[in-house]
Amino acid sequence: MAGEDFAGQAMRLAGRAGVMFGWAPDAFWNATPAELGALARALGGAEAAPVDAGMIAKLKEQFPDG
Template sequence: MRLAGLAGAVLGWRPEEFWRATPAELVAVLSAFVDETPDAATADDLARLMEMFPDG
């Protein structure tokens, strides 16, 4: 939720724009605001997030 809020506050994205963006797109846009690019999510990271936040 913090990331969605950040995208809204800093980028001016509405919720539907945030949720349609891919992780790579979000990293690309947010990396313009910092000196270093964060590591890409791994398959384990995504599996952990899917377990924490199921779509059911």
Template sequence: MMRFADVAGRLAGLSGWLLGWRPDEFWRATPLELAAVLTAARGEDAPDVGVDGGELVRLMGVMPD
């Protein structure tokens, strides 16, 4: 079982790296807002908002900074 702190820390790191969000922006966002932005970043309308290894490599190529 994953702990909330572990999942929140991972999502905060991803949102900072992929979206450029500062910690306060991450914590003010609702789960629905975060899911919508991550779904849009994937270029899909899929309900699953997780990022797998292949998708992470693609995003790194699209957003190298």
């Protein structure tokens, strides 16, 4: 969080990793940022495809601005 020092942010993130991934503190501290990021992305599911012109036209039809 903004204004939070490194130790506070690390403790919060370690707690979340414990809850979300079942990690003990040593697993968190031995993990790389890439490993933590990969798990977080996996929980987020598939990324949404970008909206194309056809989708925008369809949305404009469904929700006209009047």
